[in-house]
Amino acid sequence: MAAPATGETPRALPTRAYVDVAQLLLQRLRTAEFPPGSRLPAERQLAEELGVSRPTIREALAALELMGVVDTHVGAGTFVREIPPDDPARPSAATSPDASPSEVLQVRLLVEPSAARLAARNWDRQSLAAIQRPVRQLERAAEAGSDEHPTKEDRQFHTAITAAAGNTVLDTLLGPLWAMMSQSLWRNLKERGWTAAHTAQVAAEHREIFEAIRSRDVELAGFMMEKHIRGVITDLFRDVG
Structure with missing residues (x-):
C-alpha cells in the first residue's frame, strides 16, 4: 500500500x-x-x-x-x-454560518417522503398520536386565522413522522436539518409575507399526510409528503416584487 x-x-x-x-x-x-x-x-x-x-x-x-x-x-x-462604511469587525454574509435553505430543502425532498412511507408502514398507537397532536394544534391556529408561521407545530409534526418510521439512523440523519431550520436565514425567508392563508394551507397539507399515514397507504403518504415539500420550496422562493 x-x-x-x-x-x-x-x-x-x-x-x-x-x-x-x-x-x-x-x-x-x-x-x-x-x-x-x-x-x-x-x-x-x-x-x-x-x-x-x-x-x-x-x-x-x-x-x-x-x-x-x-x-x-x-x-x-x-x-x-x-x-x-466597510468595517472588518462588522458581521457580513461571508461569515454567516447558516446553511443554504434551498440545499436543506433538497435533502428534505430526498429523505422525508421515504420517512413518511416508513411511518405509514411502522406506526404504533403512541407514535401515531404524536403525529396527530401538532396537526390538531395547527388546525386550531388556522381556524383562529393565525398569520404567524407555525414553527413549533411544523417541527413537531415532521419529527414525529421521523420517529414513527422506527429507524434510529434516519432519525439521527434528519436531526441536524431541524437545527438548520432554526437559523436566522431560514427564519427570515419562511416568515416573510406569511399570512393566515398560508397557515390554513399547511394545516390542510399536514392533515392529508397524517390521514395517508394513518390508513397505512405507504405510497400515498410518500406522495403527499413530496407534494408538501415541493410546495414549501415554491412558496419560499416565490417572487417578492
Whole structure:
C-alpha cells in the first residue's frame, strides 16, 4: 500500500453560493449604482446577470437583509438602505454560518417522503398520536386565522413522522436539518409575507399526510409528503416584487 502523501495543502471547503453572491451584491451597493432608497433589479434579472439560480439570489438578499443593508417588501421588491462604511469587525454574509435553505430543502425532498412511507408502514398507537397532536394544534391556529408561521407545530409534526418510521439512523440523519431550520436565514425567508392563508394551507397539507399515514397507504403518504415539500420550496422562493 502506498504511503500517504505528505506536504499536501488541504483543499478549502467551498463557500456557500449565496455567500459569494451576497458579497458581489454588497460591493455593488457600495457604489453609486444603487444609492440608498433605490430599488434593486428583480430577482430573475439578478439571477440572469450573475449566472446563478433564483433561490441563490433570494438567499443572498435575505443575508443582506439580516446585515441591515437592504429591506425586502413582499409585492414591492428589495430596497437599498444606508450602507455603513466597510468595517472588518462588522458581521457580513461571508461569515454567516447558516446553511443554504434551498440545499436543506433538497435533502428534505430526498429523505422525508421515504420517512413518511416508513411511518405509514411502522406506526404504533403512541407514535401515531404524536403525529396527530401538532396537526390538531395547527388546525386550531388556522381556524383562529393565525398569520404567524407555525414553527413549533411544523417541527413537531415532521419529527414525529421521523420517529414513527422506527429507524434510529434516519432519525439521527434528519436531526441536524431541524437545527438548520432554526437559523436566522431560514427564519427570515419562511416568515416573510406569511399570512393566515398560508397557515390554513399547511394545516390542510399536514392533515392529508397524517390521514395517508394513518390508513397505512405507504405510497400515498410518500406522495403527499413530496407534494408538501415541493410546495414549501415554491412558496419560499416565490417572487417578492
